[in-house]
Structures are given as C-alpha cells and as structure tokens.
Amino acid sequence: MKTTAIIPLISIGGLPTEAEINTLFLRGVRSLVNVSGVKLSDVYPEQRWDCWSLNEYFFSDIFSSALDIAAIEDMAHQSSFFEETANPEHRQQFLQSVQALSHILLNHESVHVFCHHGVGRSPAVTLAAICQVWSLSLPEAISLVQKLRPQCRITSMSIAASRWIQQQRLTL
Numbered sequence: 001m002k003t004t005a006i007i008p009l010i011s012i013g014g015l016p017t018e019a020e021i022n023t024l025f026l027r028g029v030r031s032l033v034n035v036s037g038v039k040l041s042d043v044y045p046e047q048r049w050d051c052w053s054l055n056e057y058f059f060s061d062i063f064s065s066a067l068d069i070a071a072i073e074d075m076a077h078q079s080s081f082f083e084e085t086a087n088p089e090h091r092q093q094f095l096q097s098v099q100a101l102s103h104i105l106l107n108h109e110s111v112h113v114f115c116h117h118g119v120g121r122s123p124a125v126t127l128a129a130i131c132q133v134w135s136l137s138l139p140e141a142i143s144l145v146q147k148l149r150p151q152c153r154i155t156s157m158s159i160a161a162s163r164w165i166q167q168q169r170l171t172l
Helices: 003-009 018-026 079-085 088-106 121-134 138-148 156-168
Strands: 010-013 031-034 053-056 111-114
Touching: 003 010, 003 138, 010 121, 010 138, 031 088, 053 088, 079 156, 088 111, 088 121, 088 156, 111 121, 121 138, 121 156, 138 156
Parallel strands: 010 111, 031 053, 031 111
Antiparallel strands: none
C-alpha cells in the first residue's frame, strides 16, 4: 500500500480534548487507541463511548526520554534494549496496543492513536504497527510517522520496541 493511502487512515496526537473527540467523530473516525495512561471515561465521564471502538493500554513512557537515533543501521541489535528496560506487564501492554492498531489498519478503518503529549508512546506504537501491517522498512515507517506527527520523537527505544515486536512474529 502506498503511503498516500496510509496517511488518511491514521492520526497521531496527544490526549484529545472533548471538542477534538467530537471532531474526530464528525470526520468518520470510530477507533481510538489510547496509550496515554489515563482512561478516557475518567477524563470525560459525560462523553458517550458506546459509539467508539476504544482500545486503552497502560504502559510508562520510556520512549520520549530515550536517546535520539543516530543511524538506524546501528540499531540492529537493539530489540534487547526494550526487553531489558520495559517490565513484562508494560511489554505486554505495548504488544497488545500494536496488535489492536494492526487489526484496525488491516480493516482499513480510520484511527486516532494518542498518548499524553503525542510525542513518545503513540508514535512508537504506530511505528511498530505500520512496520507489521504494510511490511515497510524502518526508514520508510519512520518517515511516515514523522509526516503524521512532525513533533514526534523517534528514539532508540522506539526502534528497539519496533524490532522487539518484529521478533514476536505476530499473527495478524
């Protein structure tokens, strides 16, 4: 699939306001992947969530504070970096968020992926999922994520987590 066909399916951001949630709905987005660390029903208790496919996962932001990447080629061995740094529960939550996003994308559904600021976790989940779904190379996937969210931080941890996901051999 060409990246021009991928871009309309995905938006990446920070924790949306109630007005932004309503705008997403009006644009036809019905799936949300929330890796912000807070339940949307707690933030917006008056919002109706029954018309959404709401996928919420909780893991700490170890992505935005990691080192910036210098060269992707130097990161070939880095899947162990994610495995050693993230605790098992958080690795499982990351894995489940990538699986959920992958299934949404395979069904060609529009989705909004977000974390607290839209800088670390949501770009990392998106990077790992689009590598899985469309078999993009890491440089192609990074370029696409940066087009979707220019202020994102693709770090050594983002790369390590994406490589770790590839080693998990997900069945999609």
